[in-house]
Amino acid sequence: MTALDELTEPAKDDDAVAGVPARLVAAPTSTAQASAVLRAAADAGLAVAFRGGGTKLDWGAPPRRLDLIVDTRGLTGVVEHAAGDLIAVVRAGTPMAEVREHLGPAGQQLALDTSEAGATVGGTVAVSASGPRRQLYGTARDLVIGMTVVRADGTVAHSGGKVVKNVAGYDLAKLFTGAYGTLGLITRCAFRLHPRPGAEAVVRAAPPDLGAALAAIRAAQVVPSAVEVDGETGEVAVLVEGTPAGVRDRAATLVRILGDDAGRPHWWGTYPWEPGGTGLKLTAALSRVPALVVRAAALARVRGSAGTGVLYAGLPPDTAPDEAADAVAELRAAAGDAGGHAVVLTAPAEVRAGVDMWGPVDGLALMRRVKQQFDPDARLAPGRFVGGI
Numbered sequence: 285m286t287a288l289d290e291l292t293e294p295a296k297d298d299d300a301v302a303g304v305p306a307r308l309v310a311a312p313t314s315t316a317q318a319s320a321v322l323r324a325a326a327d328a329g330l331a332v333a334f335r336g337g338g339t340k341l342d343w344g345a346p347p348r349r350l351d352l353i354v355d356t357r358g359l360t361g362v363v364e365h366a367a368g369d370l371i372a373v374v375r376a377g378t379p380m381a382e383v384r385e386h387l388g389p390a391g392q393q394l395a396l397d398t399s400e401a402g403a404t405v406g407g408t409v410a411v412s413a414s415g416p417r418r419q420l421y422g423t424a425r426d427l428v429i430g431m432t433v434v435r436a437d438g439t440v441a442h443s444g445g446k447v448v449k450n451v452a453g454y455d456l457a458k459l460f461t462g463a464y465g466t467l468g469l470i471t472r473c474a475f476r477l478h479p480r481p482g483a484e485a486v487v488r489a490a491p492p493d494l495g496a497a498l499a500a501i502r503a504a505q506v507v508p509s510a511v512e513v514d515g516e517t518g519e520v521a522v523l524v525e526g527t528p529a530g531v532r533d534r535a536a537t538l539v540r541i542l543g544d545d546a547g548r549p550h551w552w553g554t555y556p557w558e559p560g561g562t563g564l565k566l567t568a569a570l571s572r573v574p575a576l577v578v579r580a581a582a583l584a585r586v587r588g589s590a591g592t593g594v595l596y597a598g599l600p601p602d603t604a605p606d607e608a609a610d611a612v613a614e615l616r617a618a619a620g621d622a623g624g625h626a627v628v629l630t631a632p633a634e635v636r637a638g639v640d641m642w643g644p645v646d647g648l649a650l651m652r653r654v655k656q657q658f659d660p661d662a663r664l665a666p667g668r669f670v671g672g673i
């Protein structure tokens with residue numbers, strides 16, 4: 285009996301990554317077991333992809349080949365919560381919702397917005413998902429202060445630590461955040477936490493001139509936690525958090541600018557595509573967000589964070605592949621003109637076949653060298669990341 289016989293099960297029909305079926309599935313319950321699985325997979329030359337809650341498994345390009353899925357849902361739990369230091373160490377397969385529940389009673393939060401039920405900590409960090417409140421709290425890359433990972437050959441590595449100012453030579457945590465599982469398996473993360481605010485308010489309206497409204501919000505210095513826009517309704521929604529008195533004052537200022545105080549809109553923090561649709565992430569220089577919203581809204585459903593220049597665009601599932609390809613090209617041109625990029629996060633197979641998911645990206649040679657260092661045999665989700673990495 286080999287290690288692979290002991291540690292893996294035959295794959296079932298739904299064990300696939302972006303449409304590519306696997307032969308085997310392993311569900312380790314510890315970093316040591318994950319290390320044994322990856323060592324055995326390396327010895328056998330298997331192509332491996334990682335799976336958390338599966339909510340973003342179809343993001344990124346399909347792997348070129350796939351033998352084994354390593355499922356993290358047995359790797360759960362908050363390992364440590366140092367409330368006094370505002371730090372928590374969490375296993376990668378823990379659902380984000382469970383982290384929220386765990387930290388809630390201490391009046392603390394991991395300030396990463398995720399809209400999908402079942403999304404895990406590891407998956408959220410691996411795609412560097414971010415939601416409305418990245419405006420105030422930053423992204424996963426800002427909140428992860430340490431990580432335990434298992435490398436392609438099964439070696440366990442730690443980086444960073446539980447001390448926010450810890451300086452490590454090679455910051456694995458930063459590299460693995462957003463790498464789509466192409467560099468190794470994340471098994472646990474240490475996060476910087478924030479106190480939960482005592483009060484919050486969302487002020488929203490559909491202003492006649494989006495650019496002027498955003499400029500007025502900026503000038504008012506109300507320190508928003510999020511400034512969200514929606515192309516379909518033409519609405520701007522601003523979240524402020526803090527002490528009850530502070531929130532009251534800042535919300536009143538926003539009501540003077542926007543003229544309404546109506547709570548979170550139905551579209552808040554959700555992606556503008558349905559299951560089976562095409563979803564893109566667009567970025568823009570802050571000053572060019574209004575122009576990009578207008579241009580993108582003529583091509584797709586668009587919404588996102590005006591305050592950080594990250595927007596999402598969605599095409600319906602029944603869009604013809606050539607129409608989708610044209611729309612992606614136009615959205616990419618629009619984002620480029622706005623000083624940013626467009627990345628296709630997810631799309632049906634027929635659309636994927638006709639579009640470049642990642643588009644042109646700077647620093648590809650450096651990324652290839654990093655990949656070569658971490659996964660020289662290109663066995664970890666090969667082809668999933670930018671440039672066929």
Ligand SMILES: Cc1cc2nc3c(=O)[nH]c(=O)nc-3n(C[C@H](O)[C@H](O)[C@H](O)COP(=O)(O)OP(=O)(O)OC[C@H]3O[C@@H](n4cnc5c(N)ncnc54)[C@H](O)[C@@H]3O)c2cc1C
Binds near residue numbers: 414464645
């Ligand atoms: C092989 C490999 C090597 C890497 N090397 C580095 C490295 O040397 N330095 C480093 O900082 N990070 C590196 N990363 C991480 C990767 O670049 C992150 O996914 C990216 O930085 C996302 O960060 P963010 O969440 O801050 O960006 P976001 O703000 O979420 O993204 C901004 C926008 O730019 C796009 N974007 C940003 N970076 C990239 C990229 N690299 N490729 C395609 N689109 C991109 C995003 O998709 C998004 O549309 C590496 C990843 C891999 C797989």
